[in-house]
Amino acid sequence: MSFESWVEHQIVQARERGDLEGLSGAGKPLPRRDREKSTYEWALEWARREEADVAAMLPTGLALRKEREELPARVARQPTEELARAVVEAHVARVDRYYRQPVEGPWIPVGMPDVQEMVAQWRLDRPPALPAPELPVPSPRRRRWLRRRAA
Template identity: 40%
Template sequence: MTERKPPGVEFETWVDKQIREATERGEFDGLSGAGKPIPDIDRPRDDMWWVKKKLREENVSLLPPTLALRKEAEEAHAEAMGARTEAAVRRIVTEINAKITAMNARPPAGPPLNRMPFDPERVVTQWREHREGTEGE
């Protein structure tokens, strides 16, 4: 739609004409979401909706790296407690420990991490105790 609005033609009329003609040519056929409700249309208006949506889609954290890693460490520990095998617990702990060690080795970009790597033997012991406590459920 590179055509310019002719002088003397009302803007809305010109826009409506462009849309109608494009529709008649089938230029809107096959668009994703056709015939579906607009997502979040009933939500309160938020000028930053598109930024927040993009951050969610890209899995970008608004937290400083150290706080994001604290959260990730808590999630990793919970994941280890729910693991099915001891090998899985050790893999989870090894992966998060590598991230914690790397973060502790560089100057913080935000608040201090204040997190030491997990002791794999301690986590495995906790996992065993947790597993024994939930086997009857």
């Protein structure tokens, strides 16, 4: 049995079972695709239409570069120095893993951020901590004793 006759046979069986009944878009022509669009442009259009994350489609090197560009803003949003340091160190670990693994496709240099420099910038961006207001020290109270005069 040839491939074309096998496909036709599968379609006939599906029609007999009713699998092709009530499908959305039934009786409508297929949407036309522009032949000028590259595969990448078509994939981007599909991802936007399906509300998918376009950044997830990037190769690892480009995704890490994009993350590196957004790193200063992510670090600045962290409430404590420990969290800011953890965000940068996690990024450094991902870049290190990318550099050590075999690369499929073109190798893209990402660059390694300096953890100490990023944390120092986080400290500079923070407003200085205001000293705690000093509470007035109560002065010792003088007790006035009424002196009774002997009459």
